[in-house]
Amino acid sequence: MKWNSTLFRRLKFTEAQYRTHLRLRYQEIPMSSDQTWNPQRYAEHAHFVPALGQPLLDLLNVKAGERILDLACGDGVLSKKITDVGGIVVGVDSSAEMMQAARKRGIDARLMDAYDLKFDSEFDAVFCNASLHWMKRDPDAVIAGVRRALKPAGRFAAEMGGHGNVAAITVALFATLQRHGVRDPASASPWYYPTVDEYRGKLERAGFRVEYMELIPRPTPLPTSMKGWVETFAMPLFRPLPESERESALNETVEMLRPVLCDAKGRWTADYVRLRFLAFAR
Ligand code: BEZ
Numbered sequence: 001m002k003w004n005s006t007l008f009r010r011l012k013f014t015e016a017q018y019r020t021h022l023r024l025r026y027q028e029i030p031m032s033s034d035q036t037w038n039p040q041r042y043a044e045h046a047h048f049v050p051a052l053g054q055p056l057l058d059l060l061n062v063k064a065g066e067r068i069l070d071l072a073c074g075d076g077v078l079s080k081k082i083t084d085v086g087g088i089v090v091g092v093d094s095s096a097e098m099m100q101a102a103r104k105r106g107i108d109a110r111l112m113d114a115y116d117l118k119f120d121s122e123f124d125a126v127f128c129n130a131s132l133h134w135m136k137r138d139p140d141a142v143i144a145g146v147r148r149a150l151k152p153a154g155r156f157a158a159e160m161g162g163h164g165n166v167a168a169i170t171v172a173l174f175a176t177l178q179r180h181g182v183r184d185p186a187s188a189s190p191w192y193y194p195t196v197d198e199y200r201g202k203l204e205r206a207g208f209r210v211e212y213m214e215l216i217p218r219p220t221p222l223p224t225s226m227k228g229w230v231e232t233f234a235m236p237l238f239r240p241l242p243e244s245e246r247e248s249a250l251n252e253t254v255e256m257l258r259p260v261l262c263d264a265k266g267r268w269t270a271d272y273v274r275l276r277f278l279a280f281a282r
Contacts (some may be wrong), residue, residue, distance in 0.1 A: 003055050009252045012090060013250060015113070017140065026041045028044065032245045034245075035036075035134065035190055035235075035236050036095075036231070036235075037074070037095040037097055037098045037264075038096060038232075039100075039101040040044050040076060040077050040095060041231070041232050042074070042098075042232060043075070044164050044224065044226060044228070044229035045222075045223065045229060045231070045232040046222075046223075046229075046232055046233070047223060048115070048220060048223060049074075049129070049130050050074070050075075050077035050078045050129070052218075052220070053062045053077075053081070053129045053130075053159075053277060054079045055159075055276065056127070056129050056157060056158070056159045056276060057078065057081060057082070058279075059157045059212070059231030059276065059278050060082070060125060060127050060157040062082055062085055062086065062087040062125070062253060063086070063087075064085070064087075065086060065088065066086075066087050066088065066124040066125060067087075067088045067090070067122060067123045067270055068082050068087040068088065068089050068090075068127055069089075069090050069091075069092065069093060069119065069122075069123040069125070069146075069149055069188065070082065070089050070090070070091040070092070070107075070124070070127050070128070071095070071114060071117075071126055071128040071131065071142075071146065072092070072093055072114060072128060072129075072131030072132075072134070073089075073092060073093050073098070073099075073102050073137070074089030074093060074095075074101075074102065074122065074131075075098055075101035075102055075105070076091055076101060076103075076104075076105040076107040076109060077105070078104025078127070078129055079091045079102060079105070079107045080106070082104050082127065082226060083106075083107070085190075086243075088262070089106045089107060089108065090108050090109075090110065090123075091108065091109040091110070091111035091113070092109070092110050092111075092117070093109065093110075093111065093112070093113060094111070094112065094113055096111055098238075098261055099105065099111050100101070100141025103204070105135065114131075114135055114142050114145070115135065115137065115142060115145070116140045116141070116145065116147065117142075117149055117153075119148065119149035120148055121148070121149075121150065121152070122149060122167070123149050123150055123151060123153050123154055124149070124150075124154055124155070125152060125154055125155045126146045126149055126150060126154070126155075126156045126158075127157050128146075128152075128156075128157075128158040128159075128160070129158070129159050130159060130160065130161075131160065132158055132160035132192075133160045133161035133165065133191050133192050133193055134190060134194035135192065136189075136190060139192060139194070139199075139202060140202055140206065141166065142190050142206075142209075143202055143203060143206045144206055147191065147206050147207050147208065150261055150281045151281075153280060153281055154279075154280070154281045155278060155279065156203070156208060156277075156278070156279045156281075156282070157277075157278050158276070158277060159274050159275065159276040159277075160193075160274070160275050161191060161192075161193045161272070161273065161274070161275070162193055162194065162195070162196070162215045162216075162273050162274055162275025163193050163194060163195040163196075163198075163215060163273065163275070164193065164215075164217075165191070165193040165271075165272060165274075166191075166270060166271055166272060166273075167256060167271055167273075167275040168261060168271050169226075169229075169230075169234075169253075169257060169271065170189070172235050172253045172256040172257045173185065173230075173234060173253055174177075174186065174258065175190075175247070175256065176249050176252045176253045177237065177238075177240070177241070177253070180241050180245055181241075182240050182241070185237070188236070188237050188239070188240055189237060190236050190237070192275060193273075193275075195215070196213050196214070196215055196275065197271050199213070199235070199277070200213055200277075203277070203279045203280050207281060207282050208279035208280060208281060208282060209280050209282050210268070210277060210278075210279045211278045211279060211280060212276075212277060212278045213273055213275070213276070213277035213278075213279075214275075214276055214277070215273060215274070216273065216274045216276060217272075217273050218273065218274050219269050219270070219271060220269060220270045220271065220272045221267060221268070221269050222267075222268040222269065222270055224253045225254075225268055226253075226257055226258075226261060226262065226268045226270075227250065227251075229268070230250055230253060230254065231250070231272060238250065252262055
Protein backbone atom coordinates (compact mmCIF):
# COMPACT_ATOMS: atom_id res chain seq x y z
CA MET A 1 0.00 0.00 0.00
CA LYS A 2 1.20 3.53 -0.81
CA TRP A 3 0.96 5.92 2.12
CA ASN A 4 0.43 9.67 1.96
CA SER A 5 3.47 11.23 3.69
CA THR A 6 1.79 14.65 4.15
CA LEU A 7 -0.92 12.96 6.20
CA PHE A 8 1.70 11.35 8.48
CA ARG A 9 3.45 14.72 8.98
CA ARG A 10 0.13 16.27 9.97
CA LEU A 11 -0.64 13.41 12.37
CA LYS A 12 2.86 13.80 13.91
CA PHE A 13 3.88 10.18 13.65
CA THR A 14 5.93 8.22 11.21
CA GLU A 15 4.68 5.70 8.73
CA ALA A 16 6.48 2.95 10.68
CA GLN A 17 4.68 3.95 13.88
CA TYR A 18 1.34 3.95 12.09
CA ARG A 19 1.97 0.55 10.56
CA THR A 20 2.79 -0.82 14.04
CA HIS A 21 -0.38 0.75 15.42
CA LEU A 22 -2.47 -0.92 12.72
CA ARG A 23 -0.77 -4.26 13.18
CA LEU A 24 -1.44 -4.22 16.94
CA ARG A 25 -5.03 -2.95 16.78
CA TYR A 26 -6.55 -4.63 13.81
CA GLN A 27 -4.60 -7.61 12.68
CA GLU A 28 -5.19 -10.98 14.26
CA ILE A 29 -1.94 -11.97 15.88
CA PRO A 30 -0.97 -15.44 14.80
CA MET A 31 -0.23 -18.07 17.43
CA SER A 32 3.45 -17.93 18.16
CA SER A 33 5.06 -21.27 17.51
CA ASP A 34 8.45 -19.63 17.17
CA GLN A 35 9.77 -20.33 20.64
CA THR A 36 13.53 -20.76 20.46
CA TRP A 37 15.45 -23.11 22.73
CA ASN A 38 18.91 -22.43 24.03
CA PRO A 39 20.46 -25.35 25.99
CA GLN A 40 22.65 -23.06 28.16
CA ARG A 41 19.77 -20.72 29.07
CA TYR A 42 17.53 -23.73 29.70
CA ALA A 43 20.11 -25.36 31.99
CA GLU A 44 20.48 -22.12 33.99
CA HIS A 45 16.83 -21.06 34.36
CA ALA A 46 14.91 -24.31 33.96
CA HIS A 47 17.01 -27.20 35.28
CA PHE A 48 14.10 -27.92 37.66
CA VAL A 49 12.07 -29.21 34.68
CA PRO A 50 13.95 -32.52 34.31
CA ALA A 51 14.81 -32.52 38.04
CA LEU A 52 11.07 -32.74 38.82
CA GLY A 53 10.54 -35.52 36.29
CA GLN A 54 10.90 -38.44 38.73
CA PRO A 55 7.15 -38.98 39.33
CA LEU A 56 6.67 -39.32 35.58
CA LEU A 57 9.61 -41.72 35.29
CA ASP A 58 8.00 -43.75 38.08
CA LEU A 59 4.73 -43.78 36.14
CA LEU A 60 6.55 -44.91 32.98
CA ASN A 61 8.15 -47.74 35.02
CA VAL A 62 10.53 -48.78 32.26
CA LYS A 63 11.77 -52.34 32.09
CA ALA A 64 15.22 -53.28 30.80
CA GLY A 65 15.23 -53.80 27.04
CA GLU A 66 12.05 -51.81 26.36
CA ARG A 67 12.13 -49.41 23.40
CA ILE A 68 11.08 -45.94 24.52
CA LEU A 69 10.37 -42.86 22.40
CA ASP A 70 11.19 -39.67 24.34
CA LEU A 71 8.97 -37.14 22.60
CA ALA A 72 10.44 -33.61 22.75
CA CYS A 73 13.49 -34.97 24.57
CA GLY A 74 15.09 -31.53 24.93
CA ASP A 75 18.68 -31.75 26.15
CA GLY A 76 18.23 -35.45 26.97
CA VAL A 77 18.57 -35.31 30.79
CA LEU A 78 15.52 -37.56 31.27
CA SER A 79 16.30 -39.73 28.21
CA LYS A 80 19.59 -40.52 29.94
CA LYS A 81 17.76 -41.53 33.13
CA ILE A 82 15.68 -43.95 31.04
CA THR A 83 18.77 -45.48 29.43
CA ASP A 84 20.40 -45.74 32.88
CA VAL A 85 17.67 -48.21 33.93
CA GLY A 86 17.98 -50.26 30.74
CA GLY A 87 15.54 -48.57 28.34
CA ILE A 88 16.55 -48.24 24.70
CA VAL A 89 15.70 -44.64 23.91
CA VAL A 90 15.08 -42.73 20.72
CA GLY A 91 14.69 -39.03 21.44
CA VAL A 92 13.04 -36.58 19.07
CA ASP A 93 12.99 -32.81 19.27
CA SER A 94 12.11 -30.01 16.88
CA SER A 95 15.01 -27.87 18.11
CA ALA A 96 18.35 -28.65 16.44
CA GLU A 97 20.21 -27.10 19.41
CA MET A 98 18.40 -29.27 21.96
CA MET A 99 18.75 -32.36 19.78
CA GLN A 100 22.54 -31.79 19.61
CA ALA A 101 22.67 -31.32 23.39
CA ALA A 102 20.88 -34.68 23.81
CA ARG A 103 23.33 -36.35 21.40
CA LYS A 104 26.22 -35.04 23.49
CA ARG A 105 24.76 -37.08 26.35
CA GLY A 106 24.92 -40.17 24.15
CA ILE A 107 21.21 -40.26 23.26
CA ASP A 108 20.04 -41.45 19.83
CA ALA A 109 18.34 -38.09 19.24
CA ARG A 110 16.70 -37.05 15.98
CA LEU A 111 15.29 -33.82 14.64
CA MET A 112 11.55 -34.38 14.13
CA ASP A 113 8.30 -32.43 14.13
CA ALA A 114 5.97 -33.70 16.88
CA TYR A 115 2.97 -33.01 14.62
CA ASP A 116 4.42 -35.40 12.05
CA LEU A 117 6.00 -38.33 13.87
CA LYS A 118 7.53 -40.86 11.50
CA PHE A 119 7.26 -44.09 13.50
CA ASP A 120 5.06 -47.12 13.04
CA SER A 121 4.47 -49.76 15.78
CA GLU A 122 8.06 -49.47 17.05
CA PHE A 123 7.91 -48.55 20.73
CA ASP A 124 6.81 -50.16 23.97
CA ALA A 125 6.17 -46.71 25.39
CA VAL A 126 6.18 -43.03 24.54
CA PHE A 127 7.39 -40.68 27.26
CA CYS A 128 6.83 -36.92 27.18
CA ASN A 129 7.69 -34.46 29.93
CA ALA A 130 6.70 -30.77 29.99
CA SER A 131 6.22 -30.41 26.26
CA LEU A 132 2.69 -31.27 25.11
CA HIS A 133 1.46 -27.81 26.21
CA TRP A 134 3.68 -26.30 23.48
CA MET A 135 1.80 -28.33 20.85
CA LYS A 136 -1.23 -26.07 20.62
CA ARG A 137 -1.63 -25.96 16.84
CA ASP A 138 -2.92 -29.53 16.50
CA PRO A 139 -2.84 -31.69 19.67
CA ASP A 140 -4.82 -34.44 17.89
CA ALA A 141 -2.09 -34.83 15.26
CA VAL A 142 0.48 -35.31 18.03
CA ILE A 143 -1.66 -37.92 19.82
CA ALA A 144 -2.32 -39.75 16.52
CA GLY A 145 1.45 -39.87 15.84
CA VAL A 146 2.10 -41.25 19.33
CA ARG A 147 -0.59 -43.90 18.86
CA ARG A 148 0.96 -44.95 15.52
CA ALA A 149 4.44 -45.12 17.07
CA LEU A 150 3.33 -47.62 19.72
CA LYS A 151 3.36 -51.40 19.50
CA PRO A 152 0.01 -53.09 20.34
CA ALA A 153 -0.88 -52.35 24.00
CA GLY A 154 2.01 -49.88 24.22
CA ARG A 155 1.75 -47.06 26.75
CA PHE A 156 1.90 -43.28 26.70
CA ALA A 157 3.21 -41.67 29.92
CA ALA A 158 3.23 -37.90 29.92
CA GLU A 159 3.09 -34.76 31.99
CA MET A 160 2.19 -31.32 30.70
CA GLY A 161 0.85 -27.97 31.83
CA GLY A 162 -2.82 -28.52 32.67
CA HIS A 163 -5.86 -26.27 33.06
CA GLY A 164 -4.92 -23.27 35.24
CA ASN A 165 -1.18 -23.69 34.66
CA VAL A 166 0.86 -20.50 35.27
CA ALA A 167 -2.45 -18.62 35.55
CA ALA A 168 -1.05 -15.61 37.43
CA ILE A 169 1.91 -15.36 35.04
CA THR A 170 -0.40 -15.59 32.03
CA VAL A 171 -2.73 -12.88 33.35
CA ALA A 172 0.23 -10.55 33.98
CA LEU A 173 1.57 -11.20 30.47
CA PHE A 174 -1.82 -10.59 28.85
CA ALA A 175 -2.47 -7.44 30.91
CA THR A 176 0.92 -6.01 29.96
CA LEU A 177 0.41 -6.80 26.29
CA GLN A 178 -3.01 -5.17 26.36
CA ARG A 179 -1.51 -2.03 27.91
CA HIS A 180 0.94 -2.00 25.01
CA GLY A 181 -1.88 -2.12 22.48
CA VAL A 182 -2.21 -5.84 21.72
CA ARG A 183 -5.94 -6.41 21.30
CA ASP A 184 -6.14 -10.19 21.68
CA PRO A 185 -3.11 -11.48 23.62
CA ALA A 186 -4.64 -14.95 24.07
CA SER A 187 -4.25 -15.54 20.34
CA ALA A 188 -0.51 -14.82 20.70
CA SER A 189 -0.13 -17.41 23.46
CA PRO A 190 1.85 -20.48 22.42
CA TRP A 191 0.46 -22.62 25.26
CA TYR A 192 -2.28 -25.23 25.47
CA TYR A 193 -3.44 -26.20 28.99
CA PRO A 194 -6.32 -28.67 28.69
CA THR A 195 -8.65 -29.94 31.40
CA VAL A 196 -8.73 -33.62 32.38
CA ASP A 197 -11.98 -34.11 30.44
CA GLU A 198 -10.67 -32.46 27.29
CA TYR A 199 -7.39 -34.38 27.07
CA ARG A 200 -8.93 -37.70 28.17
CA GLY A 201 -11.48 -37.30 25.36
CA LYS A 202 -8.76 -36.69 22.81
CA LEU A 203 -6.81 -39.76 23.95
CA GLU A 204 -9.89 -41.99 23.91
CA ARG A 205 -10.95 -40.81 20.46
CA ALA A 206 -7.43 -41.62 19.22
CA GLY A 207 -7.63 -45.22 20.46
CA PHE A 208 -6.21 -45.06 23.99
CA ARG A 209 -7.56 -46.39 27.27
CA VAL A 210 -6.69 -43.90 30.00
CA GLU A 211 -5.57 -45.75 33.11
CA TYR A 212 -4.65 -42.69 35.17
CA MET A 213 -4.99 -38.95 34.73
CA GLU A 214 -4.68 -36.23 37.36
CA LEU A 215 -4.41 -32.44 37.55
CA ILE A 216 -1.75 -31.62 40.15
CA PRO A 217 -1.07 -28.09 41.47
CA ARG A 218 2.72 -27.83 41.86
CA PRO A 219 3.97 -24.39 42.95
CA THR A 220 7.57 -24.47 41.73
CA PRO A 221 10.46 -22.44 43.20
CA LEU A 222 12.44 -20.83 40.39
CA PRO A 223 16.22 -21.27 40.44
CA THR A 224 16.90 -17.72 39.21
CA SER A 225 14.07 -15.20 38.82
CA MET A 226 10.77 -14.49 37.13
CA LYS A 227 12.65 -12.43 34.56
CA GLY A 228 14.78 -15.49 33.76
CA TRP A 229 11.64 -17.63 33.44
CA VAL A 230 9.92 -15.15 31.11
CA GLU A 231 13.07 -14.76 29.00
CA THR A 232 13.44 -18.53 28.72
CA PHE A 233 9.81 -19.41 27.99
CA ALA A 234 7.61 -16.45 27.12
CA MET A 235 9.41 -14.22 24.65
CA PRO A 236 7.21 -15.25 21.67
CA LEU A 237 4.36 -13.42 23.44
CA PHE A 238 6.25 -10.12 23.17
CA ARG A 239 6.88 -10.44 19.46
CA PRO A 240 3.83 -8.39 18.42
CA LEU A 241 5.45 -5.40 20.19
CA PRO A 242 8.05 -3.21 18.54
CA GLU A 243 11.51 -4.35 19.67
CA SER A 244 12.11 -1.08 21.52
CA GLU A 245 9.13 -1.81 23.86
CA ARG A 246 9.89 -5.44 24.70
CA GLU A 247 12.34 -4.93 27.57
CA SER A 248 10.07 -2.49 29.41
CA ALA A 249 7.03 -4.74 28.84
CA LEU A 250 9.00 -7.66 30.29
CA ASN A 251 9.93 -5.60 33.38
CA GLU A 252 6.31 -4.46 33.82
CA THR A 253 5.15 -8.08 33.77
CA VAL A 254 7.70 -9.04 36.43
CA GLU A 255 6.72 -6.10 38.67
CA MET A 256 3.02 -6.99 38.35
CA LEU A 257 3.84 -10.50 39.58
CA ARG A 258 6.18 -9.48 42.42
CA PRO A 259 3.47 -9.04 45.10
CA VAL A 260 1.98 -12.51 44.43
CA LEU A 261 4.85 -14.79 43.37
CA CYS A 262 7.94 -13.34 45.08
CA ASP A 263 8.56 -13.80 48.81
CA ALA A 264 10.16 -11.36 51.27
CA LYS A 265 13.59 -12.89 50.58
CA GLY A 266 13.28 -12.28 46.84
CA ARG A 267 12.61 -15.93 45.96
CA TRP A 268 10.22 -16.53 43.08
CA THR A 269 7.68 -19.33 42.65
CA ALA A 270 5.86 -20.23 39.42
CA ASP A 271 2.22 -21.31 39.77
CA TYR A 272 2.52 -24.56 37.85
CA VAL A 273 -0.33 -27.07 37.50
CA ARG A 274 0.57 -30.42 35.93
CA LEU A 275 -1.63 -32.78 33.97
CA ARG A 276 -0.08 -36.23 34.40
CA PHE A 277 -1.40 -39.38 32.74
CA LEU A 278 -0.79 -42.96 31.70
CA ALA A 279 -2.73 -44.35 28.74
CA PHE A 280 -2.57 -47.64 26.85
CA ALA A 281 -3.09 -48.27 23.16
CA ARG A 282 -6.33 -50.21 22.69
C1 BEZ B 1 5.23 -25.72 31.92
O1 BEZ B 1 6.08 -26.61 32.01
O2 BEZ B 1 4.13 -25.83 32.43
C2 BEZ B 1 5.55 -24.48 31.16
C3 BEZ B 1 6.84 -24.18 30.83
C4 BEZ B 1 7.09 -23.05 30.11
C5 BEZ B 1 6.09 -22.22 29.72
C6 BEZ B 1 4.80 -22.52 30.07
C7 BEZ B 1 4.53 -23.64 30.80
